[in-house]
Amino acid sequence: MRLLLIEDDDRIAGPLSEGLGRYGFTVDHVRTGSAGLTERAAAPDLVLLDLGLPDMDGLDVCRSLRARSAVPIIMITARGEEADRIVGLELGADDYLAKPFGVRELIARIRAVTRRAGAPAFTPAGSAGTLETPEPQRPSSGARKLGPLTINRRTREVHLDGRHIALTPREFDLLAFLAEDPGTVWSRQQIMDTVWDPHFFGPTKTLDAHVAALRRKLGDPAWITTARGVGFRLTVPGGPVVSEVTG
Numbered sequence: 179m180r181l182l183l184i185e186d187d188d189r190i191a192g193p194l195s196e197g198l199g200r201y202g203f204t205v206d207h208v209r210t211g212s213a214g215l216t217e218r219a220a221a222p223d224l225v226l227l228d229l230g231l232p233d234m235d236g237l238d239v240c241r242s243l244r245a246r247s248a249v250p251i252i253m254i255t256a257r258g259e260e261a262d263r264i265v266g267l268e269l270g271a272d273d274y275l276a277k278p279f280g281v282r283e284l285i286a287r288i289r290a291v292t293r294r295a296g297a298p299a300f301t302p303a304g305s306a307g308t309l310e311t312p313e314p315q316r317p318s319s320g321a322r323k324l325g326p327l328t329i330n331r332r333t334r335e336v337h338l339d340g341r342h343i344a345l346t347p348r349e350f351d352l353l354a355f356l357a358e359d360p361g362t363v364w365s366r367q368q369i370m371d372t373v374w375d376p377h378f379f380g381p382t383k384t385l386d387a388h389v390a391a392l393r394r395k396l397g398d399p400a401w402i403t404t405a406r407g408v409g410f411r412l413t414v415p416g417g418p419v420v421s422e423v424t425g
């Protein structure tokens with residue numbers, strides 16, 4: 179899937195292109211509205227449009243894009259641009275995301291928008307090996323059961339052997355993310371991108387601290403194993419027993 183990213187801020191465009199690339203998207207990046215409108219690259223499947231551009235009002239870019247094509251448009255807005263969002267939606271943008279946002283959130287919006295637009299169901303290419311495996315979609319109302327561990331995304335509750343485990347919101351997000359595909363090794367960067375934010379820069383010590391806390395709270399370090407030099411994976415101590423429980 180080919181995305182056209184119209185964004186003048188390289189501090190946002192860089193990590194965003196990289197993050198989307200890891201999930202199998204091809205990203206064409208331009209820094210001005212006029213470049214976005216004259217883009218001669220293959221017609222994009224979707225446009226990510228920053229509203230605060232140096233040369234044109236992003237809303238005018240949106241209007242021009244919409245006048246010439248039905249391509250899905252997701253606006254990227256700064257805080258305090260509520261009025262612009264409404265105008266943008268009236269001008270034909272399909273959705274918006276307020277900065278800052280995570281790659282995972284963006285991908286969820288892309289999926290929703292392309293579904294609505296009647297495009298073929300999007301499957302990330304997941305280019306190279308198991309590290310690139312995209313998250314599988316799960317029923318959002320369901321609880322996930324891994325051996326004695328139950329993770330309920332709807333209520334954000336975790337039980338181990340029927341006993342409630344109190345987690346911080348970030349610990350829950352990390353555990354729920356790893357539990358989506360037990361046995362899969364996720365790279366540190368992939369975890370930071372999805373559980374934290376693609377704009378996260380600096381040491382990833384916070385990830386180690388959260389892994390340590392989860393191991394402690396789950397009472398067995400074997401739940402989360404370290405893939406040296408790569409990242410982490412979740413495994414059920416004593417063998418994987420995975421099933422879906424609805425409700």
Ligand code: CA
Nearest residue numbers: 186228230231
């Ligand atoms: Ca901008």
